[in-house]
Amino acid sequence: MIKSVSIQGVKGSFHHIVAEAYFGQQVEVVECLSFDETVGKILSRDCDAAIMAIENSIAGSILPNYALIDQNKLHIIGEHYLDIQHHLMALPGQSIEDIKEVVSHPMALLQCKQFFKSYPHIRLVEDKDTAEVAHRINERQIKGIAAIASKLAAEMYGLKILAESIQTISHNETRFVIVKTANSVLPEEEINKVSLRFSLEHKRGSLASILNVMSDCRLNLTKIQSMPKIETPWKYAFFVDVTFENYKDYSKARSIMEIMAEDFKVLGEYKNAH
Known part of the structure; x- marks a missing residue:
């Protein structure tokens, strides 16, 4: 629990x-x-x-x-x-014209960049957390500064939403x-997504061979991400997400991949939420 x-x-x-x-x-x-x-x-x-x-x-x-x-x-x-959904918010009684500075997480600022082109008078400032800025504005009653955060943050910290859904791409x-720290053991019939991590030898076709095993065993590759192995220059670890309909298909693929790959690790077996 x-x-x-x-x-x-x-x-x-x-x-x-x-x-x-x-x-x-x-x-x-x-x-x-x-x-x-x-x-x-x-x-x-x-x-x-x-x-x-x-x-x-x-x-x-x-x-x-x-x-x-x-x-x-x-x-x-x-x-x-x-x-x-990113919303622009500030203390009540202000309009966008009153805002001189918008403080938010770099990712939020990046995702709302287009919106601020219409307001060249506003300076964009990076901070650690979106909701924490909303909390700070409320706590210190700071005027002239706005936050980009969720609707929940506006409600919790008593801020007025000046503009809704200001992110450049709506979806x-x-x-x-x-x-x-420990695996959560679900019944096999409920598991239909797995996150894996492995390394491969630096030779031609090594990644293609692993991907072929996944395909042959009816696994659908939904994500592949490579990351440098700090301790070994120019060697990479691969983080992979796969979905499947039958756990036995995944089980078969895993037994083959464990032999083919180095440092093979199952990061999680869980339900696909998408």
Whole structure:
């Protein structure tokens, strides 16, 4: 039973929204300043699980989080896709013309870049967390500065939304993974997605051979991400997500891939949320 979950950011953040959507509103949400701290909470057993953004449909993979999961031997027990809607918000009684500065996470600023071209008087400033900026504006009653955050953050921190859904691409999804220090054992019939990590020899066709095994065993490759192995220059680890209809197909593929690949590791077996 998961009673507490660590998140990067404060209440009102997108990680908070995912925590409540996945575990329900009764779950205790523990706020952390960084993903390192988020992971630290489950390693020290202060929290039962952690939630981490892993990729965005516009900006791509969040590589440091792949490394954190791998290096700390964490297990992915589930996933959640969230449609990210960015709203511009500030203290009540102001208009966009009154705003001199917008402070937000670099990713949020990047995703809303087009909107701010119409407001050249506004300076864009990077910060660690979207909802934390909203919280700070409310706490210190700062005028002339706006945040980009969720509707939940505006409600929680008493801010007025000056412009809704200001992201450049309207359909902007982020995939979050739920991680624990131990694997969550689901019945085989409920498992239809797996995250894997492996390395390959530096020779022609080694990756193609692995991909052929996946295809032959009816696995659908939904994600492949390479990452440099710091300890071995010019050698890469591959992070792969596959979906399937029959666990036996995956089981057969896994037994072959374990022989073909180096440092083969199952990061998680869970339900496909998409």
